[in-house]
Amino acid sequence: MVLAFLPVLCAAFVSSCGVGVQPLMPTPVLYTESGHKPLDHLPPGERWKERRVYYVTNRSRQGGAQRISYGNGISPDLSVGTSLIGFGGPDMTWAHLNRVSAESERDDVVELSIAGIAEFGRIPANSTVSQAAGPEAAAFWLKELNESIDSSRDKDLLIYVHGAKVNFYNSCAFAAQLDHFLGRDMTSLAFAWPTHQNILSYVSGADVHRAYESAEALADLLELLGSRTDARRIHILSWSAGARVATRGIALLRERHPNESAASLRRRFRIGTAYFxxxxxxxxEFVAAAPAIDSLVERIIVTQTDHDSALESSSRIMRGGMRIGQQGNDLNEDEIAVLRSLKHLEVVDMSEGTEKRGFDIVGHRYWFDHPWASTDVLLSIGTDLSPRERGLVPGGLPMQWDLPPDYPERLRRLPPPTSFRRWNR
Known part of the structure; x- marks a missing residue:
């Protein structure tokens, strides 16, 4: 039975978790409707095309000192460093990049590339916070990270946790794009866990196992960042299989400190938005972990759509039932009661209201490729606005929110996005 479905699943994932060169994502409707460009506010000294992304990876390192790369092997240690992501080719100017970053239709494809990688050090697995902060374990990286946070207009930190079937480059490129459309005001960090570049490794369970193993590393990272950085808040955006890493990783963080109050842990780890x-x-699985996650974060956001072929195939062929990214659920009454009891959960249903607005928001990359969906990602991470203030309307359940037909018009009422964090309540 599994073999019969493999072609279907492979076809579903071909267009979802790709490993090729990434183009600049479509411009979020936030900018196309407002007439503002995401980079207009940057001073002359910051107007260069490349963007630095910090990274943490438990991928095994390849290459020598002159050419650093990370393969598909899993390492017991965490490598930490920075990658420099280039936007466009050598002929692209800053003015051109700023212009196309606000266009709904582009004549040019802006490809992203890694212009350089600098590994600063390695942190041993299961090391204590004091060990990880020592001179032998990437202390200089922590110093650089803090300097980036302190010098940024937005003192928050964004961690991006990728999905299956991607490589190290992909994780850094996606983190850079999110950072780019957040106005380059925030420090971004790619958590690159070692998935393979083929879907069979995920379907067989090999990369699922790696996701849960990497959750330990993510929890280690959150411990380190909470104790050794100046970040005002730490946001976590996970996509696809990265949700397994984030779900287990955040819950594990709570489990490690059973005798400490949730309020104390929230102050220590300062986790803002956990966006799935x-x-x-x-x-x-998510419901089982949700109370622990809810006790640590300021808000949990789960996006859903009624037609995500990758998730449909995954839930049909692999174990576990329906996924949190699918519209609808297969939960029992007790599990639904758990969700209703959560204080910080928001479920954003991208498909509700399709008939009134005249189109559906579907696929596995909709949160990234659809200008309406990506706008809510930016507003959820870059501001403290409530769902209603972000332009959403209440859905059929207490925690559900929908995108209304007049969503672009609602966005026009927001202040100019010259600095996201100025929109705080």
Whole structure:
């Protein structure tokens, strides 16, 4: 039975978690409707095309000192460093990049590239916070990270956790694009866990196992960042299989400190938004971890759509039932009661209201490729606005929110996005 479905699943994932060169994502409707460009506010000294992304990876390192790369092997240690992501080719000017970053239709494809990688050091697995902060374990990286946070207009930190079937480059490129459309005001960090570049490794369970193993590393990272950085808040955006890493990683963080109050842990770890975009984590599994996650974060956002072929195939062929990124659920009454009891959960249903607005928001990359969906990602991470203030309307459940037909008009009422964090309540 599994073999019969493999072609279907492979076809579903071909267009979802690609490993090729990434083009600049479509411009979020936030900018096309407002007439503002995401980079207009940057001073002359910051107007260069490349963008630095910090990274943490438990991928095994390849290459020598002159050419650093990371392969598909899993390492017991965490490598930390920075990658420099280039936007466009050598002929692209800053003015051109700023212009196309606000266009709904582009004549040019802006490709992203890694212009350089600098590994600063390695942190041993299961090391204590004091060990990880020592001179032998990437202390200089922490110093650089803090300097970036302190010098940024927005003192928050964004961690991007990728999905299956991607490589190290992909994780850094996606983090850079999100950072780019957040106005380059925030420090971004790519958490690159070692998935393979083929879907069979995920379907077989090999990369699922790696996702849960990498959750330990993510929890280690959150411990380190909470104790050794100046970040005002730490946001976590996970996509697809990355939701398994984030779900287990955040819950594990709570489990490690059973005798400490949730209020104390929230002050220590300062986790802001935990955003699960098109999450490929079984709903039953997510619900089991949700109370622990809810106790640590300021808000949990789960996006759903009624037609995500990758999640449909995953839930049909692999174990666990429906995924949190699918519209609808297969939860029992007790599990639904758990969700209703959460204080910080927001479920954004991208498909509700399709008939009135005249189109659906579907696929596995909709949160990234659709200008309406990507706008809510930016507003959820870059501001403290409530769902209603972000332009959403209440849905059929207490925690559900929908995108209304007049969503672009609602966005026009927001202040100019010259600095996201100025929109705080």
């Amino acid at each position: 975009a098109a999450g490929d984590v079984p709903s039953h």
